[in-house]
Amino acid sequence: MPSNLNIAVLSRRTGVPADTLRKWEQRYGVLQPDRTKGGQRRYSELDVARIEWLRERLAEGFRIGEAASLLGGAQLEAARSPADVRRALYEAVSSANVDGLRALLDQTFTLFPLEQALSLIVEPLLQRVGDGWASGELSVAHEHLVSAAVRARLERLLADARGEVRGVAVLACVPGELHELGLLMLGVLMRADGWQVAYLGADAPIDDAFGLAERLDAPLLCFSATMREHVAALPKQSADPGVTLFLGGDAASDPAARRLGGRHLKNDNLRRSVRELRKLAR
Numbered sequence: 494m495p496s497n498l499n500i501a502v503l504s505r506r507t508g509v510p511a512d513t514l515r516k517w518e519q520r521y522g523v524l525q526p527d528r529t530k531g532g533q534r535r536y537s538e539l540d541v542a543r544i545e546w547l548r549e550r551l552a553e554g555f556r557i558g559e560a561a562s563l564l565g566g567a568q569l570e571a572a573r574s575p576a577d578v579r580r581a582l583y584e585a586v587s588s589a590n591v592d593g594l595r596a597l598l599d600q601t602f603t604l605f606p607l608e609q610a611l612s613l614i615v616e617p618l619l620q621r622v623g624d625g626w627a628s629g630e631l632s633v634a635h636e637h638l639v640s641a642a643v644r645a646r647l648e649r650l651l652a653d654a655r656g657e658v659r660g661v662a663v664l665a666c667v668p669g670e671l672h673e674l675g676l677l678m679l680g681v682l683m684r685a686d687g688w689q690v691a692y693l694g695a696d697a698p699i700d701d702a703f704g705l706a707e708r709l710d711a712p713l714l715c716f717s718a719t720m721r722e723h724v725a726a727l728p729k730q731s732a733d734p735g736v737t738l739f740l741g742g743d744a745a746s747d748p749a750a751r752r753l754g755g756r757h758l759k760n761d762n763l764r765r766s767v768r769e770l771r772k773l774a775r
Contacts, residue, residue, distance in 0.1 A: 496527040496537040503536045507544040516543065523547065536758060541628060550604075559562035561605055565596030575605065576611040582618050586639045587631060594639065598646045603755075607685050608764050611678050615643060616763075643674060650681045658687035659771065662709035665697035667740075669723045675742065675763075676717035683768045688713070697728060699753075706736050713770060716753065717742040724749045741766065 503512040518524040523543055526534040543564060550560035578601055585593040601610045622639050664680045666673050671752035673695040680690045691709060693702055699716075706714045714736050718724045724744045731754040732738045738755025750757040760766040 496535040496540075498538075498541070500534060500536070503540060503544065507542050507548060509544055509548060516555065517544075517547070517561070518557055519631050519711060520593060521558065523561050523564060533583075556567060557583045560577060563596070563600050565593060565600075568654075574585040574606070575609065578605075578614050579618050579621070582614070582639075583584075583621055583625075585675070586618075586622060586635055586643060587625070589638060591638065591642070594642050599610060600607040602646060602650065607682065611682065611763060615678065619643065644677065647674070647677045647681050651677065652683055660688065660705075660713065661691060661709045662688045662713040662770070663691045663693065663702055663706045663709065663711045664715045665693035665717070667716050667718045667723050667727060668698060669696055670718055670720060670727065671695045672719045673717070675719070676715070679715070679763055679766060680739075682763055684771065686767050686771060688770075703730065703732065703736075707733050710735070714738045714755070715758070716740045716755075718745055718749070719743045727752055739770070 498506070500511045500514060500638050500767055503509075504514055507514075509517075514524070524536065525746065526536050526540065529535060535544075539667065547557070547560050547564060550563065551557060555563070574642075578597060582594065582597050582601075584590075584596055601614050605614065622626075622631060622636055626633065626636045634734035638728075662682075662683055664676055666676055677692070680692050684690050691705060691711065702714060702716070705711075712735060714732060716739070718727075719742045720738065721744045727749055729752050731755070738750075738753055739758040740750040740753055740755055745759075747757045758766055758769065760769060
């Protein structure tokens with residue numbers, strides 16, 4: 494992107510005084526101008542977008558240091574809409590830009606409501622990365638890179654210390670099931686909705702999940718299954734009378750849920766799933 498704007502033009506375009514721009518550049522590294530042969534700074538349209546993004550965050554109540562940290566290094570695009578963020582995230586994944594990926598995920602969960610962050614950005618991103626792997630555009634390493642970054646961010650959200658209002662929910666993937674991000678996203682939304690979530694994660698033994706639900710006096714036990722072979726191997730079980738069991742995920746079915754003594758959580762929309770589960774706490 495050509496760098497042909499001097500600081501006076503940058504100031505006029507963004508409405509930020511030139512002295513402030515210089516301080517932001519020197520203190521926070523949010524701009525990296527090119528220099529002419531005479532040593533004069535020249536800025537690009539990307540610099541304009543970054544300053545406008547910072548100005549919007551300040552209007553929302555962020556401090557400049559906080560906003561600059563969210564924006565990340567000067568090479569990172571100032572993403573505005575969910576589509577912008579998805580595009581920037583995919584570019585960070587495809588170029589194996591780990592720092593950029595983490596910074597954009599921080600932007601995602603700071604600037605957007607949780608449900609929007611998950612449904613409009615994270616879920617579509619994971620789907621696109623999966624499609625990219627299937628088409629050969631991305632490698633397994635790329636898929637693991639984004640999965641690890643998303644998992645780490647979701648685990649931080651799941652550790653939120655807010656008080657419970659609906660009781661304990663035990664969440665686990667069925668034995669052999671390693672695809673846990675969908676369940677983790679459900680857990681994060683349930684945590685925000687007031688549940689205390691006991692998260693067992695991938696490949697959890699059925700008996701252990703039942704036992705934990707009983708020990709915690711949990712009214713809710715949720716299993717996730719995305720692979721048909723894992724559903725076919727489920728044993729026949731029956732939950733404690735005080736526990737309501739749900740089986741969800743791409744491979745879940747009514748017969749499989751009944752085999753576990755529970756119900757099939759059919760909603761593929763996370764928000765609707767949380768609303769359905771919430772009814773149990775009333």
